[in-house]
Amino acid sequence: MRLSDAEILDYINEDLPYFDLTTSLQDIDKKASLEIYSRDEICVSCVDVAASIARLLGCESEIFVKNSQICKAGDVIIKIYGSYEDVHKAWKLAQVTLEYASAIATYTNKMSKAAKSVNEKCEVLATRKSFPFAKKFCVKAVLEGGGGMHRLGLSDSILFFRNHIKAYASFDEFISHLPEFKAKMVERKICVEAENLDEASKLLKAKCDVVQCDKFSPELIKNVLALRDEISPNTMILAAGGVNLANAKEFAAADAIVTSAMYSKGVADISARLEIL
Template sequence: MYISDSEILAYIAEDLPYFDLTTSLQDIKKQAVLKIFTREEVVVSCIDVAARAAELLGCEAKILIQNTQTAKTNDMIVQILGSYSNVHKAWKLVQIMLEYTCKIATYTNQMTRLAKAENEKCEILATRKSFPFAKKLCLKAVIEGGGGVHRLGLSDSILFFKNHIIAYASFDEFLAQIPSFKAKMPERKIAVEVESLEQAKELLGAGVDVVQCDKFSPQMLENTVALRDEIYPNARIIASGGINAKNVAEFARTNIDAITTSAPYAQGMADLTSKLEILD
């Protein structure tokens, strides 16, 4: 996941549109070093982006634990060296970015491990419900946590919801359009979200590529997988709606292909801390 300097500079400009009013009063000409530690075990994510932000602010950054690696409690993950004023400019920008991204990566990793322990083929896919204006960082954190991406956005995939289907006179009328949809987009999979086992059965009969089962119970998912195996083995069955680290193993056990979730985005921030030292 490439994040350009211009994107990082835009992030910096949100917090530093002109200059640091506080350090400008001090007029301190010394060097400083900022050390960022974790107070809990985390999967490190976006450490390269955080380091680059520090470099663009005139500092040197030393990455001590790389993306996708696990940092233990009290481990230092990055060190930033520069002038006193520049280190202060980088301080919260870097720490806050890492607090969010490491938390997303850590939770994604937890869900992935729990799912894979029950069903090796079951993928954890993050939804489009990332933080506004922070999609790249969120997706990068998910990927570095071992997860995948459900949809990058409206332009990369086809997924029909109830709000699309109500445009037709009936569900049967919608089903009749599936061959036309597949002919118009031969290189794309046609996915449809359903809320009942009966609709899932009808979609499989119509040759839909992906059946996304919204808020199905584990038993309903097992039934859907059995129908898939009987009617259209090439289809993929995905579970969505309310799945998180507490219940992911139960859903993965149903032999579905993937789970879509927004849970990694809703876990808050990792418990990181920092220490600034003045150098002689």
């Protein structure tokens, strides 16, 4: 997955709409290099974007750690070369890109490894609750961390929440419409969120494609899985609501874990050092 030059230029122009006021005062005609390195063990993401930032600002770069690779504290991720002024333009734009993307990727990677240590078939899926105005960036980081996407948005998948079901007189009435919904969207899986074991049981009896178990305990998830195996073996069971790195192993019996946790982990510990050539 890649970000286009046009998308990256929009990001550059937010920080550099005209010129760098600080370096314009110095009038230094020298070359410089910038090493961006990790201060912790992380899963690197968007290093290709950092390289594109450098290129679009007139610099060259050398990548030492590729996307999805794990680097250790002290490892150089990318080195940028160019004029003193251009390297300064690229510096924070490239570093901040790596910091945010690698934080998402690192958390996703750790959570995925935790889940798969219990159930190798359990996938960690990120919700659509990405940063506003940065969906593509967040999706890229999740994928490079080894996770998948639960939903990219409203237009790519079907998921009925409690607020959708309120339009019907009862949960049973809503379920009676599932065959009708399926007939209209024959190529799509229909996912319905269940808030308790009774709702999950009714959805399984109706052969719902996917049951998303919201805020179920690990024990209840296992009960749903046992019921699924008995009456609707083709139904996928998702564990959602409050699942994160700390408890991922407890919910890993599910077919997949749905989470937004990777979006709220701040930035990876990444730094930079500049050298005048």
